[in-house]
Amino acid sequence: MTVPPTTELDALPAVRTAPAVEESDAIVIGGNLAGLFVAHVLSQLGYSTRLIEKSPRLGGLDSSFTNTNGRTFDHGLHVLDYMRSELVTRTFLHAIDGEVNELVRRRGIVLRDHVLPYDAPADNWPDELRSLLPDRDIVDDIERPTRESIARVYGSEFADFVYDEILASYPSEMRHKELGVDEAELVTNVYPWFFPRATRTGARTTVSRSYHERMRSEPVELMLYPKEGGFGGFADAFRRKLEAQGVEVLCGLDDLAYDIERGSQTVRSIEAADRRFSAPRVYWCAPVGALCGVLGVPMADTKPDWFMLGSFQMEDPVTCDFTELIVGAPEHAISRVSFPGKFSGGPDDLIQVEHAVPRAGEWPLDKDHWRETWLASLSKLGIVGASNAVVDFDFKRFPTLYNCYGVEGVRMPEIELELPPESNLRPVLPTIRSVNLSTRVPQFLEFLALDLAQNGIRS
Numbered sequence: 001m002t003v004p005p006t007t008e009l010d011a012l013p014a015v016r017t018a019p020a021v022e023e024s025d026a027i028v029i030g031g032n033l034a035g036l037f038v039a040h041v042l043s044q045l046g047y048s049t050r051l052i053e054k055s056p057r058l059g060g061l062d063s064s065f066t067n068t069n070g071r072t073f074d075h076g077l078h079v080l081d082y083m084r085s086e087l088v089t090r091t092f093l094h095a096i097d098g099e100v101n102e103l104v105r106r107r108g109i110v111l112r113d114h115v116l117p118y119d120a121p122a123d124n125w126p127d128e129l130r131s132l133l134p135d136r137d138i139v140d141d142i143e144r145p146t147r148e149s150i151a152r153v154y155g156s157e158f159a160d161f162v163y164d165e166i167l168a169s170y171p172s173e174m175r176h177k178e179l180g181v182d183e184a185e186l187v188t189n190v191y192p193w194f195f196p197r198a199t200r201t202g203a204r205t206t207v208s209r210s211y212h213e214r215m216r217s218e219p220v221e222l223m224l225y226p227k228e229g230g231f232g233g234f235a236d237a238f239r240r241k242l243e244a245q246g247v248e249v250l251c252g253l254d255d256l257a258y259d260i261e262r263g264s265q266t267v268r269s270i271e272a273a274d275r276r277f278s279a280p281r282v283y284w285c286a287p288v289g290a291l292c293g294v295l296g297v298p299m300a301d302t303k304p305d306w307f308m309l310g311s312f313q314m315e316d317p318v319t320c321d322f323t324e325l326i327v328g329a330p331e332h333a334i335s336r337v338s339f340p341g342k343f344s345g346g347p348d349d350l351i352q353v354e355h356a357v358p359r360a361g362e363w364p365l366d367k368d369h370w371r372e373t374w375l376a377s378l379s380k381l382g383i384v385g386a387s388n389a390v391v392d393f394d395f396k397r398f399p400t401l402y403n404c405y406g407v408e409g410v411r412m413p414e415i416e417l418e419l420p421p422e423s424n425l426r427p428v429l430p431t432i433r434s435v436n437l438s439t440r441v442p443q444f445l446e447f448l449a450l451d452l453a454q455n456g457i458r459s
């Protein structure tokens with residue numbers, strides 16, 4: 001029963017006094033690696049800094065989670081490439097005090113029902129696949145992979161295989177093809193991942209292609225993975241460093257109210273959880289789309305895919321020597337398989353399966369469908385034996401642009417965000433691309449260094 005108010009005064013809403021403003025030199029919005037890096041550098045330079053993250057924990061999709069038996073998984077394969085960027089490797093190692101496992105990357109590819117090493121020469125391919133290629137040494141001088149240039153170098157049968165099977169195994173790419181994206185643009189997502197080793201003389205026109213060339217010329221590729229806490233251990237380590245440096249890290253603030261001076265686009269204050277913050281500089285390290293929302297700037301529809309993630313814990317160890325498999329076979333509804341047990345140094349009984357599918361379409365979204373579909377493929381590919389039972393299965397799906405246009409070198413619609421020079425807002429990386437950290441992190445630092453050098457915060 002509702003108790004009626006006894007007097008008219010009782011019925012008046014309580015008068016809310018605005019909380020006192022809490023000042024700092026900088027506010028960093030977004031607590032994944034961009035935000036963690038920026039806050040880390042600012043506090044190292046002596047700026048008082050506050051970091052605000054809307055989720056209950058730091059790390060975004062780079063955080064990890066545990067299954068019902070306490071085993072750790074990531075949101076898809078996440079490893080730090082050793083010395084792909086010296087700056088990044090050293091910064092991550094410093095953040096985590098060297099507490100990482102150093103692993104040799106063993107990448108495999110799946111074509112039809114065959115699992116073979118990435119970059120195996122054609123002579124080592126199974127006969128069924130070898131027969132698609134010409135019977136001569138292959139010299140790849142391709143500048144731009146198109147159906148014609150692939151046919152010229154690898155033969156028309158292999159070119160058809162690339163388009164009709166490998167590319168077709170990526171539903172998101174097929175969706176883009178339907179939407180009118182040039183297939184020669186889409187094929188850069190599978191070239192040269194699924195191609196046999198060849199002498200390559202073509203130009204290294206993109207970051208991605210240079211990376212492939214380097215990987216192919218180096219005898220081993222190393223990667224780093226935290227000893228504790230999955231890949232998210234890096235974000236956890238950054239947080240400990242930040243807090244030790246006096247940075248206030250606030251998580252779970254998903255109801256931020258921005259007071260923005262229209263015209264100058266200056267953030268006067270940010271209110272959340274009964275507190276009010278203000279700073280002469282606000283570094284935006286969350287997705288740029290969210291900033292468009294705050295500023296009321298219209299944004300093009302990016303049509304993210306569904307990223308499906310299956311995390312299996314098996315009774316017995318898996319039967320696969322590779323650290324990861326990329327799949328170019330439409331008969332397997334899988335984009336990538338990885339083995340988190342191998343990364344953490346724990347029992348090798350964990351399997352992570354990823355697949356990106358368009359949100360528009362008849363893709364089933366239920367857990368049981370994907371569990372059975374993926375198990376059938378894992379068994380057909382010989383990764384789980386007939387007697388190996390599932391101990392635990394976790395299923396997640398989330399919208400992502402990762403497998404959409406998110407490969408370096410492929411044009412994506414970018415957001416043009418022009419802020420007046422007097423604004424205190426700094427979008428640290430105004431892009432919607434998701435690229436490797438070794439490319440991204442130096443860009444965060446470059447942006448910050450330029451901003452501080454040219455403008456300063458307290459000058």
Ligand SMILES: Cc1cc2nc3c(=O)[nH]c(=O)nc-3n(C[C@H](O)[C@H](O)[C@H](O)COP(=O)(O)OP(=O)(O)OC[C@H]3O[C@@H](n4cnc5c(N)ncnc54)[C@H](O)[C@@H]3O)c2cc1C
Nearest residue numbers: 030031032033034054060076078079286290402435436437
């Ligand atoms: C499946 C997958 C696998 C990957 N694997 C690798 C890999 O193996 N190696 C590698 O180097 N890179 C990998 N990447 C890329 C790497 O994860 C990204 O480069 C990195 O996540 C980018 O971090 P970020 O801080 O720029 O942005 P984001 O990840 O976009 O982080 C933004 C943060 O801001 C928060 N936020 C959002 N909106 C708001 C708001 N309004 N207010 C406050 N906070 C907000 C979010 O919760 C999030 O924590 C992978 C990416 C994906 C998706």
